[in-house]
Amino acid sequence: MKEIRTDFQKLFDESKDEFLTYFTDLIRIPSVNGHKTYQAPFGIGPKRALEYILNLSKKLGFRTGQAGNCVGWAEYGPETEDYFGVLGHLDVVDVVDDWNYPPFDLTLREGYFYGRGVLDNKGPLLSTLFALYLIKKQRIPLNKRIRIMFGTDEEMGSRDIPYFLKEQKPPYAGFTPDCKFPIVYGERGIVDLTVTLPITDGSLEQIDSLKGVFDHSFLPDYAAITVNGKKTEYHGKKAPSNAPDMAKNVLPELVEDNQDLTGQTGKLFQWLNRKIANQYNGKNLGLDYQDEDSGELQLSFYDLEKGIDELNFSISMRYPVTISEDMILRQLKSQFLKRMELRINRSFPSTVKDKDLSYMQKFSKIYEEDTGLNGEPVTTTGATYAREMPNIIAFGPSFPGQKGIAHKGDEWLKYSDWLMMMQIYYDCFISELVDEQ
Template sequence: MKPDYDLIKQAVYARQEDFFAGLKEVMQINSVKADSTEDAPFGVGPKQAVLKALEIAESMGFKTKMVNNAMGYAQWGPDSSDYIGVFGHLDVVPEGTDWDYEPFDLTEDNGVLYGRGVLDNKGPIMSNLYALSVLKELGFKTTKTVRIVFGSDEESGSADIPMYLEKEPAPLYGYTPDCKYPAVYGERGVVGIDIVTTFSDDSLNQIQSFVGNFDRSSIPDTLDVTLATGEIIEVRGKRSPSNAPDMGLNTITLFAKNSTDEARFTGELATYLSWLADGFHDKHDGSGIGAGFSDEDSGSLQLSPYELNLTENQAILSLSIRYPISVTEEEVLEAITSHLVLDSELIARRRMKSTVFDRHHPMLKTMQKVYENCTGQDGTPVTTTGATYARSMPNIIAFGPSFPGQKGIAHNKNEYMDVSDLMKNMEIYALTLAVLMA
């Protein structure tokens, strides 16, 4: 039986007030990863957020379960190990500074919702819970089981996934609402590397301290450098997510470029900074260091320097690299190694191979049709530079929540989502689930 689109859409928007009230409860929990405890492996906050979501799900009449204190799920349908899974996360990155709104709350201002996690990923995964609740209240008859699964460690490596899979089977198929539209059938490979350069002279002594807001998830936008002379150089850029370096202004490479242009330093430090400026500043595709790979499905390689640490005789540059699905990690590292400077060593710290889902799977056809119906936009499946639960959880892909053209929002201050966009997500997810469950 074909779902009644108009009826579902009407019911979705009738739940807006209720949805935002429940989302606000989850948003008010500081769920940044913290020290592990006996019953909270990723800190008390992330677990509390999961428990709150399960409490809301129970009030809707769903079966709920906490798995290994790491993930929890709300289930509707026949009690079976064969299920459609929707996997989102309630942990968030640190709030950062200079917010105009309370980070750990849900604030609406002129049709826009603000708060840490409203986009990444509390808003989207909670919209799926409420979408499922809408179908339940409409008396929708399902032949398949659906689980809305709430994670607590996606931002720090997805260690919650293997803990879930210790106790529960993987889904037959499903998605994570933690990327973009249309449906994402492939995610690029990711490798995090350190380039350790050892200096044979004492030129690093020209810098007394080198302090920036370095974090793997973002392009740094502040850097304070104290020289041996006592002079302080303040470098200010523009913060952006590490998977959108072109939207930011990286203070590491900006400092290198300015220092090289002004011939500020001498010796091997000058050589190093010139290499850093020439190879990385505004060259986000890896072409500056011999790694300009690309393919038709993925586009160009993406490279993000996110940290530079200086010691007495070493510089350690940390990079996050997202490479096309047709390219191997070995090819990327070999290319970069051949373009190192001075006495340098490349060390791989973090590895995630690319993942590709069957483009002809019926689920993707459903997603394309629903997305096109709800938005009037092309729903042809795409690939992404992001890293989601789809890399760790078998049989799922990424689907939403960001619409084409929406980038660089998730990890910044004043993280936001338009009311209309969040409700459009709930509409898309409700109709998608209705078709998949029928």
């Protein structure tokens, strides 16, 4: 193995300029999910990104294909029946006005890339393609087929994967570069829900308006409420919904400031303040479950809205791998006010893989050798393609200590980290796909 691995930095430098050009071109495609149209089930933006990367893959000399007009791939190695798979995504979340850099352009400044998708997930996905290209460029013979797959709907629920699996068999093993290092063997269960309280006593009239920038993917940094003609605005700090401790969520302060509302409306605001607003582990609801592998349950309060004759709030919970959604919902409902109604928006059960799988052990060791960091497999609060594609685990791209980067303004990726992940993937591909006899 040591003889096969070469000076990776030298290899990279020979192709650096073209790699940066391709990275720039891909970031410039605003591949936000859109309306279904001809041969574009998730909108024209993701389809344009898919067409670009398939054309690039052909240019780099790979075999290409696609399924359902929404998952494409680049292949290298012998055309064996089974294949090792890498699965990432080209779609990105939308942008709001919290950027200091142009979101759909690649900016490299003081060692950092900025742009929508540099981390989630165009940059890491390209790093796997470029790592494989460097192996191909060296003409290193592979004894197994590798397929790098380009999805287009991960951000909106991975609806692209059933299209793929209808036409293609899954890999025998593989990873998605869309989470964190080291190897992730388990992903927590996720349930995202909206609770509605009908307001029948006229007390909703106290609230003239209630608005904000609300989405399940992040904790809000802006909201405004007008009560009896007086408007109050709240400004905070946005963070992804799986990192509530990194946000300054505006909703707890808004709820706390309006404890003097009366009637059924006031009772809901008081309940929210007491049960949900100022804690992230569900303790006040009796939901502070935890286990050794996962740690504590994580609760994110991300939406509060006024309807015509009701109030709605939304929360998401990421719960330990040893806990079931049924346990979560039973306990939550036991804390409800009368007439509260629950609707589930998204639901993903936990997924756990065997930490002792041979390729996971090999990759963990390579990660340790390349980085000098602990490679012991971990669990995550994130949701990745590993839940939908058989035999896939998450591996990269964020390094330990890096949290709360995606789904908000000035999304970034360190240039040196991009190079390091490319080297890790290069070494892992060789360890899995090259016959060392």
